[in-house]
Amino acid sequence: MPPKDRLRVRALPSLRPVAEHRAAVAALLSRTPVESRPLAACLGLVLAEDLHARISLPPFDNSAMDGYAVLADDVADASPESPVVLPVAEDVPAGRTDSPALRPGTAHRIMTGAPVPPGADAIVQVEFTDGGVERVAVHQPKEPGAHIRRAGEDVRAGARVLGAGTRLGAAELGLAAAVGAGELPVHRPPRVLVLSTGSELVEPGKPLLHGQIYESNGVMLAAAVEQAGCSAELLRFVPDDVEEFHAALTPHLSTVDLVLTSGGVSAGAYEVVKDAFSGQGVEFVKVAMQPGMPQGAGVYRGVPVITLPGNPVSSLVSFEVFVRPALRAAAGDASPERPARRARLTEALRSAPGKRQYRRGFHDADAGTVSVVGGPGSHLLSALTTSNCLMEIDENDTELVEGTEVTVLLTR
Numbered sequence: 001m002p003p004k005d006r007l008r009v010r011a012l013p014s015l016r017p018v019a020e021h022r023a024a025v026a027a028l029l030s031r032t033p034v035e036s037r038p039l040a041a042c043l044g045l046v047l048a049e050d051l052h053a054r055i056s057l058p059p060f061d062n063s064a065m066d067g068y069a070v071l072a073d074d075v076a077d078a079s080p081e082s083p084v085v086l087p088v089a090e091d092v093p094a095g096r097t098d099s100p101a102l103r104p105g106t107a108h109r110i111m112t113g114a115p116v117p118p119g120a121d122a123i124v125q126v127e128f129t130d131g132g133v134e135r136v137a138v139h140q141p142k143e144p145g146a147h148i149r150r151a152g153e154d155v156r157a158g159a160r161v162l163g164a165g166t167r168l169g170a171a172e173l174g175l176a177a178a179v180g181a182g183e184l185p186v187h188r189p190p191r192v193l194v195l196s197t198g199s200e201l202v203e204p205g206k207p208l209l210h211g212q213i214y215e216s217n218g219v220m221l222a223a224a225v226e227q228a229g230c231s232a233e234l235l236r237f238v239p240d241d242v243e244e245f246h247a248a249l250t251p252h253l254s255t256v257d258l259v260l261t262s263g264g265v266s267a268g269a270y271e272v273v274k275d276a277f278s279g280q281g282v283e284f285v286k287v288a289m290q291p292g293m294p295q296g297a298g299v300y301r302g303v304p305v306i307t308l309p310g311n312p313v314s315s316l317v318s319f320e321v322f323v324r325p326a327l328r329a330a331a332g333d334a335s336p337e338r339p340a341r342r343a344r345l346t347e348a349l350r351s352a353p354g355k356r357q358y359r360r361g362f363h364d365a366d367a368g369t370v371s372v373v374g375g376p377g378s379h380l381l382s383a384l385t386t387s388n389c390l391m392e393i394d395e396n397d398t399e400l401v402e403g404t405e406v407t408v409l410l411t412r
């Protein structure tokens with residue numbers, strides 16, 4: 001017998017399960033071609049091949065401190081009361097490429113990052129000397145190896161430093177540069193046309209009449225596309241007219257990998273997206289989820305099309321659930337999904353039967369908990385800005401008591 005608070009309910013028969021629609025969307029997009037780009041143009045892109053280090057890091061033994069290169073034996077008895085005085089034979093700034101050897105009984109003045117001279121086995125920081133230029137008085141003994149950064153202790157020449165499928169952020173680009181890669185093979189970022197329709201929509205910044213609203217899905221989805229490492233082109237205020245819709249769309253079809261629309265897909269009298277694509281290779285379905293029930297996906301004149309619902313929260317949540325993973329995979333990402341965690345609810349929660357609910361939440365990683373942010377309504381846009389995750393409530397779970405473990409997708 002299932003417990004009272006976990007009534008078993010399947011996805012309603014007329015609705016397509018979330019997993020099925022995810023698979024349909026994923027199947028639309030293929031990996032973008034590989035191209036070579038200079039490092040400065042690779043931020044956020046995905047590496048297409050393993051990167052092996054051409055050189056070791058550090059490439060040579062070098063000083064970790066500004067000071068003096070010495071033989072540890074020579075300064076073994078040094079103290080503030082009885083300093084060891086050595087003649088300074090050479091000055092070795094960072095970037096000096098010859099290697100003047102150190103003779104026993106002498107010191108080389110050396111700077112951080114400069115190559116350790118052959119014959120030296122320790123660095124004395126300038127603070128433990130008198131800072132002399134001709135002769136230096138050393139006030140402290142040093143162990144052999146002190147303040148020397150050894151060649152290859154970070155990376156060995158030939159080692160694989162980055163794997164194919166890695167998203168290139170600041171650290172990855174820094175490492176690639178450090179091992180001498182000037183260009184990297186990356187997947188071209190998928191190009192997405194974001195198209196929003198609706199006669200009620202007004203450009204933000206312009207005056208608003210009663211009955212009108214500011215267009216927000218276009219800018220939001222284009223930003224989500226860019227955040228997913230893709231390039232977005234934004235086409236807004238396309239009128240609710242099928243001919244005008246096609247006229248606006250057609251010039252872009254040859255240059256994009258995906259057309260992503262918002263709005264115009266439910267059951268109203270003016271559903272321009274549905275009217276324009278119905279019978280043209282795009283299938284319109286109701287998915288067993290909330291928000292985000294009305295969805296469309298298919299291929300129109302050779303170009304993948306995904307139609308998202310117009311309610312703003314529905315639009316962004318559907319983007320997260322269906323579009324983002326497909327785009328990340330197309331961009332070559334080896335881990336295209338958002339990280340998922342299990343977390344305990346800080347309060348009781350009700351969920352509609354037969355539909356998977358995606359509620360906005362705040363995940364506290366330290367406490368292992370998640371709190372509900374805002375209501376379930378798909379027009380409640382403000383909660384998206386204060387949440388950091390989507391709570392995934394199974395279609396079978398209708399009443400969840402405080403402390404129940406749920407899956408959360410970390411969106412920030």
Ligand SMILES: Nc1nc2c(c(=O)[nH]1)N[C@H]1C(S)=C(S)[C@@H](COP(=O)(O)OP(=O)(O)OC[C@H]3O[C@@H](n4cnc5c(N)ncnc54)[C@H](O)[C@@H]3O)O[C@H]1N2
Binds near residue numbers: 196217294312
């Ligand atoms: N009779 C039915 N009505 C509705 C159903 C249904 O099954 N039967 N589904 C509801 C659900 S669920 C959703 S979600 C919406 C989806 O509607 P559409 O995708 O057709 O979107 P619109 O009607 O064009 O707009 C819905 C809502 O969102 C606002 N909107 C639209 N585009 C934008 C934009 N670019 N920026 C800001 N806001 C936008 C629009 O003004 C509407 O308020 O349908 C339900 N109805």
Ligand code: MOO
Binds near residue numbers: 289309311314
């Ligand atoms: O499914 Mo709609 O997306 O709830 O508002």
